[in-house]
Amino acid sequence: MSKERIKIAPEMFDIMPEEYQDLVERATYGKDGRGWKDIGTSKELIEEHSLCAGCPESMAFRYILASLPAPEDTVMVGSTGCTSLVFPHVGVHNIHSLFGNQNAIASGLKRALSVRFPGQVKDVVVLAGDGATVDIGLDMTLQAWFRQEKFTTICFDNELYANTGGQESGLMQKGFVAKMAPVGKTFEKVKLPEIARESGCHYVVNCTVSKPNLVEKVIKNAIHVAREIGPTYLQLYTPCILEIGKNSMEGLQEMRDSEKPTERFAYKEYVSDEAKELLTELAAKEKERKAALKKQLADKQAAEKELAAKA
Ligand SMILES: Cc1ncc(C[n+]2csc(CCOP(=O)(O)OP(=O)(O)O)c2C)c(N)n1
Ligand code: SF4
Incomplete structure (x- = not known):
């Protein structure tokens, strides 16, 4: 939605909810160079959330929404899980898909938007948990990459199924015991970033969401590369503090500890040659x-x- 589309008729202005007035007057739709620094000085595109207090997914949502290059021309596709609790509060068009189907829905949507609005920017961004992206939705995730669909897939990796009480996920660490997986994981964390690279993604990043400027950079890069070249993938560590026994103030430290050079969320990036050229130009x-x-x-x-x- 551009600001033009959400503008309130002057006669109706004072009867609209304050939050809506605020969105029209102070949100950053259509602003060049929007980014995480707008947080606190403009109206954010997320109103509130119903995640657990201190859940790092809420930080991730705020940074991502602040960094979308063209939120007024973006459609986000979500899936079932903790992330789906947030989408009803988001001021960007979004679709909820059946658990695991998100990359199939996004493929059709992106193609339909290209036909309906030829030559116009229409970004599609998938955002789902690791259960949806890697386990139950793996087929849809991979097939979209094989077909070189031009959208970004973001996985909020909390290394288990959080929304249903802590079942094992392919992205869980070896040996981890969760509430609903008492035996402990018997094999290593699946290397989805490597699989993404081998499956045709042009820009792949594995990192935490501890640094807003880094999140802004990778979101913008991933969306621009997807817009012009082909599929991109971001795997962002958003620990489930509830399931790993941390309190609401400890999520940030958990991410900092996990991004040290020898740890599993040390920053890793892959950029194809075509994508490198584009990013240098941009x-x-x-x-x-x-x-x-x-x-x-x-x-x-x-x-x-x-x-x-x-x-
Ligand atoms: C088709 C289908 N299968 C299973 C479920 C049950 N279900 C709801 S949320 C969820 C787990 C979500 O895990 P993940 O994608 O990792 O997201 P998280 O909750 O951890 O953020 C499952 C299995 C469902 N809603 N629909
Ligand atoms: S269950 Fe875990 S991932 Fe879900 S909202 Fe709570 S802390 Fe966040």
Whole structure:
């Protein structure tokens, strides 16, 4: 939804909910260079959430929504799990799919949008848990990558099925014992980032969501590469504090501990040659945009100073 589409008729303005007025006046739809730094100074595209207090998925949602390059022209596709508790509070078009089917739904949607709006930017972003992405939805995930579908798949990896009380997932660590998996995992965590690379993804990142600037960078890169070239995959560690016995203040430290160089969420990135070329081009354009903005600001300040001196 662009700001034009959500604008309120002036006669109706005062009877609309305050939150809606706020969204129209202060959200960042259509803003160039939007990013995590807008959090706190603009209206966020997430109102509230019904996750556990302190769940890192809530941080991840905030950073991702703040970083979408074109939220007004983005459709997110979710799946069943803890993430699905958040989508009803999100100010971006979204579709809930049957558990595991998210990449199939996103494939059809992306193709339909390309036919309906030829030549226009329409980003599709899948966001689902590891149970949906890797276990029950693995077929749909892989087939979308094999077909080179042009959308981004984000997996919130909390290494188990959280929403149903802690069952084992393919992304769970070897030996981990969960509430509903008392025997302990008998094999290693499935290496989905490597599988994504081998399955045709052009941009793949494995990391935590401890650093908002990093989340912004990888989200933007993944979406731009998907828009222009082909499938992209982000595996983001969003620990389930409830299932690993941490309190609501400990999620951030858990992510910091897990991203150390020898740990399983140490930053890992794969970029295809085509994607590298595109990202270099985009970085140069972004540099130009920032330089032009800086110059504009300096010119404005100089003009104001001159005026003040004359007064
Ligand atoms: C087709 C189908 N199968 C199973 C379920 C039950 N179910 C609901 S949520 C869930 C687990 C979700 O796990 P994950 O994708 O890892 O997300 P998390 O809750 O951990 O964020 C399951 C198995 C369902 N709702 N629909
Ligand atoms: S169960 Fe775990 S993943 Fe789900 S909201 Fe609670 S802390 Fe987050």
